[in-house]
Amino acid sequence: MKYWLLKSEPSDWSWDDQVAKGDEGEAWTGVRNYQARNMMRQMSVGDLAFFYHSQSDKACVGIVEVIAPAAPDPTDETGKWECVTVKAVESLPRPVTLAAVKETPELSEMSLVKTVRLSVQPVTENEWRIVLRTGGLT
Template sequence: MAYWLFKSEPSAWSWDQQVAKGDEGEEWGGVRNYQARNFMREMKVGDKGFFYHSREGLEVVGIVEVCAAAHPDSTTDDERWECVDIKAVEPVPTPVSMKDIKANPKLEEMVLVKNSRLSVQPVTKDEWNEVCRMGGLRS
């Protein structure tokens, strides 16, 4: 299993909206960055991810699971763009802020710290375990 981080501005798509989609999940469409698209192409059904509120909140607020592998993005007719579907798994009991992530030496190499603008990014198993610990979750 691989681990990922999905960023969304809560005013555009929030954790509550993701939860409301239930087990059906939601297409993670509209991504127009080649590196982020390529990461989605690598994802497998069952991979886990952090749901991160960007711009407002700046924190990991939930755990999601990839529920459909990469497929054409329905938000465009341009065949270069693909996306995955994700579903909410559980909220993070104590949201983990960007400030706390940056302050943790175990996370200093995390893509979120090094390239915070990337909307879909990989997370190592050690980073996953540490953020889960910080948020009050078992990894």
């Protein structure tokens, strides 16, 4: 299993929107960055990702599971872009803010700190555990 972080602007698609989709999940559409698309191509069914509210909250607020591998993005007319489908698994009892991540020395190399603008990011197993603990899980 691999771990990831998926960013969404809450005004476009929020954690509450994701939770409301239930077990059917939702395609993670709209990604228009080659590096992010290539990361989605690496995702497997069963991989987990932090759901990150960008812009206003700047915080990991929940966990999603990949339930369908990368497939053509239905919002793309060019045929270049792909998306995975994810479903909500669990809310973090305490959102883990970008500020909290930056204040944690063990997370100083996390993609969230290093490649701030990338909307799909890998997360190491150690980073995953630290963010879970910070968010009140485990």
